[in-house]
Amino acid sequence: MQKRTLGETGWEISVIGFGAIKLPLLSQKECEVLLxxxxxxxxxxxxxxxxxGDSEEKIGLALKGRRKEFYLSTKVDERDGIGVRNKLERSLRRLRTGWIDLVLFHDVRGSEYDRIFDTGGLETLEEARTEGKILEIGISIHQSLPIMRGAIESGAFSTLMVAYSAFDEDRLAAELLPMAHTMGLGLIAMKPLAGGRLTGTPSLPTHKRPIQRESLAQLSLHYVLSNPNITCAIPGMTKLHELEENLQVGRELRELTIEEIRSLMEYVGKAGKGFCRNCGYCLPCPEGIPIPDIFRIEGYWSRYNLKGWAREQYGSLAVKADACSGCEQCLEGCPYAVAIPEKLRTAHETLR
Ligand code: SF4
Ligand code: SF4
Structure with missing residues (x-):
């Protein structure tokens, strides 16, 4: 397994990490085998x-006795000091460990970013770091390029986790990832298989040749890791054959050929029709609807079965999908032909 250095932490981590978001779908026994x-x-x-869900508990049980063999990363949803402390202590208990290597502020959006600094969240994690309960502080950001820029420039975080796959827009790869890398941050690519959309076997004949040797998922991981700024990709996995495929990528990491990249991009272009990539080009909506946020939350519901959390997140939005007037202004901005008003209606029915 190849390793890369996680920014200025100096940690040598495997280019393939284990994304544990799907563990709630498995039994404890299955988790033990897989992990x-x-x-x-x-x-x-x-x-x-x-x-x-119960991902932390399952990891804690499955890997007890092996704690020193891996770097452990978890995330907190809270932004204020008391909330962060409570969640951190709970994570330590559930993970059955005396320390967590990396704790990230999870899915930071909008004004939440300032609350990390203003309401004690960051201070609390810094205290926990002094106490030896955590070693490093990071932040995960799904969409907002300005927030990513702010987080990189703040100097407060050693690690930035971003949604990055073959679907993702060029600005992230061209601008922010090199900037983060230059400033010494480790970069973790979450959703490197676009929430499962870069798996399976494409049916288009032009894609058969490159994919004969490796699966679409493997090509996609090679693509993500061909960006030298990315330290590690963390695909979610539930099956042993998926794990073995991912391990093979980590062992045999290579540059994709031009033909493979062309095929992958062609496939992404076709498969991407109707799939929200959280690029934000549809904004601003005259009604103030946070369109990409809603589609991302809906994805947590439909793809990861995190129903309670998705409903909670949706409930906290100031403007919800039912504010849509149907003006269709957003459709002009969306480069990926997402049927936004229609999908918003469906999301609202699901999440309200
Ligand atoms: S169609 Fe709905 S979501 Fe799109 S811009 Fe108009 S109000 Fe906003
Ligand atoms: S709906 Fe379209 S423009 Fe808006 S974030 Fe999603 S992919 Fe981008």
Missing amino acids: NRAIDGGINFVDTADCY
Whole structure:
């Protein structure tokens, strides 16, 4: 398994990490088999979050006794000092560990970013770091490029986690990832398979040749990791054959050929029709609807089965999908042909 250095932490972490968002879908026994095989196969970075159902508990049980063999990362949804402290202590208990290597502020959006600084969240994690309960502080941001820029420039975080896959827009790759890397941040690519959309076997004949050797998921991981600024990709996994495929990528990491990249981009272009990539080009909506946020939250519901959390997140939005007037202004801005008003109606029915 190849390793890269996680920014200025100096940690040598495996290029493939274990994304544990889907563990709530598995039994404890299945988690034990999968996680232990991951560690045996060379993965030394396991990422979870306090809101991923019972993922933390399952990791804590499955990997007890092996704690020193991997870097453990979790995320807190809270932004204020008391909330962060409570969630951190709960994570330590659930993960059955005396320390967590990396704790990130999870999915930071809008004014939440300032609250990390103003209401004690960051201070609390810094205290926890002094106490030895955590080693590093990071931040995960799904969409907002300005917030990413602010987080990089703040100097407060050693690690930035971003949604990054073959679907993702060029600005992220061209501008912010090199900037983060230059400033010494480690970069973790979450959703490197676009929430499962870059898996399976494409049916288009032009894609068969490159994909004969490796699966679409493997090509997609090679693509993500061909960006030298990315330290590690953390695909979610539930099956042993998925894990083995991912391990193979980590062992045999390589540059994609031009033909493979062309095929992947062609496939992404076709598969991407109707799929929201959280690029934000549809904004601003005259009604103030946070369109990409709503589609992302809906994805947590439909793809990851995090229903309670998705409803909670949706409930906290100041403007919801039912404010849509149907003006269709957003459709002009969306480069990926997402049927926004229609999908907003469906999302609202699901999440309200
Ligand atoms: S159609 Fe709805 S979501 Fe799109 S811009 Fe108009 S009000 Fe906003
Ligand atoms: S709806 Fe379209 S423009 Fe808006 S964030 Fe999604 S992909 Fe981008």
